Amino acid sequence: MQRFIENMPKAELHVHIEGTLEPELSFALAKKNKVELSYETPEALISAYDFNDLPSFLAIYYAGMNVLVEEDDFYQLTYQYLSKARSQEILYVEIFFDPQAHTVRGISFETIITGIHKAQVDAEKKLGIKSQLIMCFLRDMSAESAMQHLVLAKPHLDWLVGVGLDSDERNNPPSKFYEVFSEAKKWGLKLTMHCDVNQKNTLVHIKQCINEVQVDRIDHGINSLESNELCDLIKEKGLGLTVCPVSNQFVVQSLTSDEIHQMLAKDMLVTINSDDPAYFRAYLNENLIELQKEGKFSQDQIITLVSNAFKVAWIDDDTKENYLQQLQRYVSEYNLQHLN
Numbered sequence: 001m002q003r004f005i006e007n008m009p010k011a012e013l014h015v016h017i018e019g020t021l022e023p024e025l026s027f028a029l030a031k032k033n034k035v036e037l038s039y040e041t042p043e044a045l046i047s048a049y050d051f052n053d054l055p056s057f058l059a060i061y062y063a064g065m066n067v068l069v070e071e072d073d074f075y076q077l078t079y080q081y082l083s084k085a086r087s088q089e090i091l092y093v094e095i096f097f098d099p100q101a102h103t104v105r106g107i108s109f110e111t112i113i114t115g116i117h118k119a120q121v122d123a124e125k126k127l128g129i130k131s132q133l134i135m136c137f138l139r140d141m142s143a144e145s146a147m148q149h150l151v152l153a154k155p156h157l158d159w160l161v162g163v164g165l166d167s168d169e170r171n172n173p174p175s176k177f178y179e180v181f182s183e184a185k186k187w188g189l190k191l192t193m194h195c196d197v198n199q200k201n202t203l204v205h206i207k208q209c210i211n212e213v214q215v216d217r218i219d220h221g222i223n224s225l226e227s228n229e230l231c232d233l234i235k236e237k238g239l240g241l242t243v244c245p246v247s248n249q250f251v252v253q254s255l256t257s258d259e260i261h262q263m264l265a266k267d268m269l270v271t272i273n274s275d276d277p278a279y280f281r282a283y284l285n286e287n288l289i290e291l292q293k294e295g296k297f298s299q300d301q302i303i304t305l306v307s308n309a310f311k312v313a314w315i316d317d318d319t320k321e322n323y324l325q326q327l328q329r330y331v332s333e334y335n336l337q338h339l340n
């Protein structure tokens, strides 16, 4: 199963580019930009990663970003992630970025988005990995700030496929951002929002995402299983759910394999993703491999999880079909080899 998973053609739909900042790159950038880190070595930094809920993770995640200053820093961050993704047979990625986490530190919007975009273009050309960009708003900041950042993005609308909502969910419901998401939709952008596992008022938040904001996808969304009404809505609207097993494990001490089994049994379009792989020390393959071990998923179920990611990706139907055929060919060849 491990080899089968590692070599499968895959897509990733939930990865925060700032969450791919590896300690080695962090140290190199800190030295170049003369930013002080509180730890002596990358290993010491990793051993200080201590989170058990969303706020304790976010504190470490935002502190880590201080080393990202110049356009080339964002370029390197993105190119390194895309190289890693390609080495895991990921063919297509939708990447989140958090511009407000940088503009509050005095970094210009142009610097951030240009560095990321140039790396996407180069990675497609040199490595053959396709990617699209999703701009996330920080829900613990104001709706006005979100709108200001949407306006900042207008000259680069072609570089974005959608907008998302992340950061601390507590007392920051989807409805707070209704206007900015409505505006983004008018501009032709796709919509997604985080509904992290076990958050306060999670069922209200999921319902607002679907009925008020009318999102095209939900990030996480595990708790929807607590409501038949929400599961039915998600199915009826064909909404993809970008679930992140290792990320969940830090909060609920399980890779949520039971929940993923339940979603598959209900034919919900659940996908597997890495979220913040440098912090959680698990990229997409490790997420799938660990999940398979915990939940004893069959080969068919793993194929469904990976196919779902291509199915709910924000790409045209021909491209989608092409990826799905590539996956099908891989499975046929793999099974042929293993029958002989």
Ligand code: ADE
Residues within 6 Å of the ligand: 016, 019, 054, 061, 166, 167, 168, 194, 196, 247, 275, 276
């Ligand atoms: N930012 C980065 N990762 C996140 C997550 N899992 N939830 C909310 N905000 C995030």
Ligand code: ZN
Residues within 6 Å of the ligand: 014, 016, 166, 194, 219, 275
């Ligand atoms: Zn996330």
